[in-house]
Amino acid sequence: MRIKESNVVVKKPRKNMLRIALLFPSTYEASLSNLFVHMTYYFLNKYPDIYVERFTLSNPQRSLETKTLLKNFDIILASLPFELMYQDFIKILILNGIEPLREVRGLGKPLIIAGGPAVTANPLPILDIVDAVIIGEGERSLKELSKLAPYKDRPKEMLENLMSLSEVLSGWYPKDEVIKYYVEDLDREFYPIIQIQSDVKPVYGKGFLMEVSRGCPHLCPFCLETHVFYPYRFRSYDNVKKIIYEGLKENSLNRVVFYSLSFFDYKYSVKLLEDLITNGISFNVPSLRLDTLSNEKIELIKAGGQxxxxxxxxxxxxxxxxxxxxxxxxxxxxxxxxxxxxxxxxxxxxxxxxxxxxxxxxxxxxxxxxxxxxxxxxxxxxxxxxxxxxxxxxxxxxxxxxxxxxxxxxxxxxxxxxxxxxxxxxxxxxxxxRWATIQTSISLGDRELGKLLVLWAKYGGGLSGWRRAVKELSYDVSYVFKHRDPYTELPWSFIDLGLTKYLSSSYLAISKCID
Ligand code: SF4
Structure with a gap:
C-alpha cells in the first residue's frame, strides 16, 4: 500500500532501543480514527530509548516506519476493541511465523500484550494467546512500558514489571483478582496534540480527534463501552479548547472529529460547538443519544458542516x-x-x-x-x-x-x-x-475458546473456518443461547470493573420490564 503520511516519528533504530510494534488488526483507515493508536504512538515515542512503529491489516508484516518485520520487535502491543478482531490478530501472528499459542511459543520475544474494550470485559478467550492483557484504560501501563528499555532482552523481567500493576493479567502468573485501571482526572493525562495525517481518508473523515469525555452517564445495560469505561469523566472546557486549537494548528486542520460516547451529555458541548462555528471550524459528532437532542442542537450540527x-x-x-x-x-x-x-x-x-x-x-x-x-x-x-x-x-x-x-x-x-x-x-x-453468534461466543467465551480461535485463524477465519474449527474441536457453543444464573459466578467474574455487585442487581431490576 502506497501512502503519504505526515507527523510520522522517525528514529534511527539503536541496539539498546526498546522496539514496540503497535498492532491494530483492522484496516489502515480505521487505525487513523482510533485515538488509542495516536495516544500510544506519541506517548511512548517521546522516550528516546523507545521506538513504536505501526502495523495494521494493510501492512501485517513490515512496519510502516522502518519496514521492520513484526517478529523482530521486542514487544507487540495489540489493540483489540472488538471481538471479531481476534481472528485477524491471530492470523497476523501466524503469517509472521509467530506461534499463536502462548505455552507452545514460550515466554520470549516478542512479548505479546493486548488491551481494549473487548479484552477488558472478558480476557479469557485471549489469555492463552497473549503474554499479558491490560484491563481497562492504558495510561498507567503505557507509563510502565516506558521504563522497560533496560530489560529489552529479558522478556520475563519485562513481564514481571508489568505484573506489578493491578490491571495486568497474564497466563504466566495467575492472579485471583484483577482490578481495572481508569484515569481519575483526564485533564492531567497526556493527549496526542500531534496526530498522524495521511492522504488516505480515515473512517470518520479527516479531522483532529478530540475526546471530551470518557464513559457515559447512562449505563444502558447492554452497552459494553459504558461499563468498560465506567465511571463517566470529562475534560474541562478550557483544556478541551486548548487541545483543539493547538491540535488544529499543529496538524494544519480545520475540522474536529469528536470521540466520545453520548456527546451531548458533555456539559460544555453546546458552548464548544458554538465557539467552533464562530471560528469557522467544522466538526463531526458521533452517534447521539436521542433524548439529548433538540432543535437547536441539530441546527448546530448542521452549521458545523455535518x-x-x-x-x-x-x-x-x-x-x-x-x-x-x-x-x-x-x-x-x-x-x-x-x-x-x-x-x-x-x-x-x-x-x-x-x-x-x-x-x-x-x-x-x-x-x-x-x-x-x-x-x-x-x-x-x-x-x-x-x-x-x-x-x-x-x-x-x-x-x-x-x-x-x-x-x-x-x-x-x-x-x-x-x-x-x-x-x-x-x-x-x-x-x-451468524457473525453475531460468533461474536457472542467470543464475548461470553472461556479460556478453552483460545484453541478454537487459533484453529479458526489457521482455517483462514470466515464463517466456514469457524464451523470447521468448532466441529474439529467438538466445541460446544450452545452457551450462547442459554440463560446464565445471576446468583452464580461467571468465568470472568474475577475481573473487577468496579461494578461487580451492580451487574446482577441491575439485571434483576431490568428483567421486571419484560416479566
Ligand atoms: S447512551 Fe449510548 S453510549 Fe451511553 S450507555 Fe447508552 S448505549 Fe452506551
Missing part, C-alpha cells in the same frame, strides 16, 4: 426500552427523525433486534415509523439509513445473563423488517446473525 446525524433508539417498544434503559416514546423518536430530515440532513438510525422478550409486533414498529416519516415529509432519494444489529450479550454488562436469539429467528425478523422498508428511500444494513 451531513448526517446518527442516533441509536435501538428499539421502539416501550417494554424493551424499559429493559435496555432507552425508553424513548415512539412519538419522540418520530419527532427527532423528522426534525433532522426537515433540516435537509440525512439520518442514520441504529436498532437492535432479538432483545429478550421481543415479539414480532415490537420489530414491526421500526418499518411503521420509517414509513410514516417518509409519508409525512414526502421524502425522495436515500436520506434514511437504517442499521439493524442482533442483540449480542456482552460479558461484564447486566445483560450478560440473557441468551442470544437463534439465528433462524433473527434472520426471519430481519427479512420481514427490511421487506417493509422502501429501498428507494431507505438504505438498510443488517448484521449477519
Amino acid at each position: 451531513k448526517t446525524v446518527t442516533v441509536a433508539p435501538e428499539t421502539l417498544s416501550d417494554r424493551l426500552g424499559c429493559l435496555i434503559r432507552k425508553r424513548f416514546s415512539y412519538e419522540l423518536v418520530k419527532e427527532v427523525v423528522k426534525c433532522i430530515l426537515s433540516k435537509g440532513l440525512n439520518v442514520k438510525l441504529y436498532f437492535i433486534i432479538g432483545l429478550p422478550g421481543e415479539g414480532l409486533n415490537d420489530v414491526m414498529l421500526i418499518p411503521k415509523l420509517i414509513n410514516e416519516v417518509i409519508k409525512e415529509l414526502g421524502i425522495k432519494g436515500k436520506r434514511i439509513h437504517v442499521t439493524v444489529n442482533p442483540f449480542i450479550p456482552k460479558a461484564n454488562t447486566p445483560m450478560q445473563y440473557y441468551p442470544m436469539e437463534r439465528t433462524e429467528s433473527l434472520r426471519n425478523k430481519m427479512k420481514l423488517l427490511t421487506n417493509l422498508l422502501p429501498r428507494d428511500v431507505v438504505d438498510v444494513d443488517t448484521y449477519d446473525p
Whole structure:
C-alpha cells in the first residue's frame, strides 16, 4: 500500500532501543480514527530509548516506519476493541511465523500484550494467546512500558514489571483478582496534540480527534463501552479548547472529529460547538443519544458542516426500552427523525433486534415509523439509513445473563423488517446473525475458546473456518443461547470493573420490564 503520511516519528533504530510494534488488526483507515493508536504512538515515542512503529491489516508484516518485520520487535502491543478482531490478530501472528499459542511459543520475544474494550470485559478467550492483557484504560501501563528499555532482552523481567500493576493479567502468573485501571482526572493525562495525517481518508473523515469525555452517564445495560469505561469523566472546557486549537494548528486542520460516547451529555458541548462555528471550524459528532437532542442542537450540527446525524433508539417498544434503559416514546423518536430530515440532513438510525422478550409486533414498529416519516415529509432519494444489529450479550454488562436469539429467528425478523422498508428511500444494513453468534461466543467465551480461535485463524477465519474449527474441536457453543444464573459466578467474574455487585442487581431490576 502506497501512502503519504505526515507527523510520522522517525528514529534511527539503536541496539539498546526498546522496539514496540503497535498492532491494530483492522484496516489502515480505521487505525487513523482510533485515538488509542495516536495516544500510544506519541506517548511512548517521546522516550528516546523507545521506538513504536505501526502495523495494521494493510501492512501485517513490515512496519510502516522502518519496514521492520513484526517478529523482530521486542514487544507487540495489540489493540483489540472488538471481538471479531481476534481472528485477524491471530492470523497476523501466524503469517509472521509467530506461534499463536502462548505455552507452545514460550515466554520470549516478542512479548505479546493486548488491551481494549473487548479484552477488558472478558480476557479469557485471549489469555492463552497473549503474554499479558491490560484491563481497562492504558495510561498507567503505557507509563510502565516506558521504563522497560533496560530489560529489552529479558522478556520475563519485562513481564514481571508489568505484573506489578493491578490491571495486568497474564497466563504466566495467575492472579485471583484483577482490578481495572481508569484515569481519575483526564485533564492531567497526556493527549496526542500531534496526530498522524495521511492522504488516505480515515473512517470518520479527516479531522483532529478530540475526546471530551470518557464513559457515559447512562449505563444502558447492554452497552459494553459504558461499563468498560465506567465511571463517566470529562475534560474541562478550557483544556478541551486548548487541545483543539493547538491540535488544529499543529496538524494544519480545520475540522474536529469528536470521540466520545453520548456527546451531548458533555456539559460544555453546546458552548464548544458554538465557539467552533464562530471560528469557522467544522466538526463531526458521533452517534447521539436521542433524548439529548433538540432543535437547536441539530441546527448546530448542521452549521458545523455535518451531513448526517446518527442516533441509536435501538428499539421502539416501550417494554424493551424499559429493559435496555432507552425508553424513548415512539412519538419522540418520530419527532427527532423528522426534525433532522426537515433540516435537509440525512439520518442514520441504529436498532437492535432479538432483545429478550421481543415479539414480532415490537420489530414491526421500526418499518411503521420509517414509513410514516417518509409519508409525512414526502421524502425522495436515500436520506434514511437504517442499521439493524442482533442483540449480542456482552460479558461484564447486566445483560450478560440473557441468551442470544437463534439465528433462524433473527434472520426471519430481519427479512420481514427490511421487506417493509422502501429501498428507494431507505438504505438498510443488517448484521449477519451468524457473525453475531460468533461474536457472542467470543464475548461470553472461556479460556478453552483460545484453541478454537487459533484453529479458526489457521482455517483462514470466515464463517466456514469457524464451523470447521468448532466441529474439529467438538466445541460446544450452545452457551450462547442459554440463560446464565445471576446468583452464580461467571468465568470472568474475577475481573473487577468496579461494578461487580451492580451487574446482577441491575439485571434483576431490568428483567421486571419484560416479566
Ligand atoms: S447512551 Fe449510548 S453510549 Fe451511553 S450507555 Fe447508552 S448505549 Fe452506551
